[in-house]
Amino acid sequence: MTKENAQQLPPKTCTIEKLVTNKRDVEKVLSGTKSATRRNGRYADIGETTVLNDKKIMVDDVYQQTLGELTDEMIIREGYATVEEYKQSILSFHPGMPWLPEMTVWVHEFHLVEE
Numbered sequence: 001m002t003k004e005n006a007q008q009l010p011p012k013t014c015t016i017e018k019l020v021t022n023k024r025d026v027e028k029v030l031s032g033t034k035s036a037t038r039r040n041g042r043y044a045d046i047g048e049t050t051v052l053n054d055k056k057i058m059v060d061d062v063y064q065q066t067l068g069e070l071t072d073e074m075i076i077r078e079g080y081a082t083v084e085e086y087k088q089s090i091l092s093f094h095p096g097m098p099w100l101p102e103m104t105v106w107v108h109e110f111h112l113v114e115e
Contacts, residue, residue: 009045009062016045016048016059019039020034025037026053029110029112030055032112036108036110037107037108038106038107039105040105042106055113057112057113058110058113060110060111066103066104066105087099
């Protein structure tokens with residue numbers, strides 16, 4: 001899904017303030033090593049902003065993707081070197097969660113806003 005199709009997005013399932021909450025992830029965003037996050041629901045609209053430790057981030061794109069579509073190149077934006085590293089991190093946060101290639105997630109791409 002692209003910015004032009006934003007009006008076709010379904011309603012949000014959560015608020016943007018909960019998009020990036022893990023301390024390690026917040027540090028990655030603020031250091032510039034994380035510019036995307038995947039969630040099981042839609043947490044933000046394109047163009048929406050939130051503040052992490054006095055720094056504003058703006059959402060650039062929101063779209064769906066399956067876990068099976070992930071590549072190492074994509075996962076670098078999550079702040080990880082490989083899909084396997086990302087997978088192990090996610091599974092450590094969600095004990096008992098299965099990693100299913102057909103599972104659909106919402107990708108939220110964002111950037112730090114220079115002020």
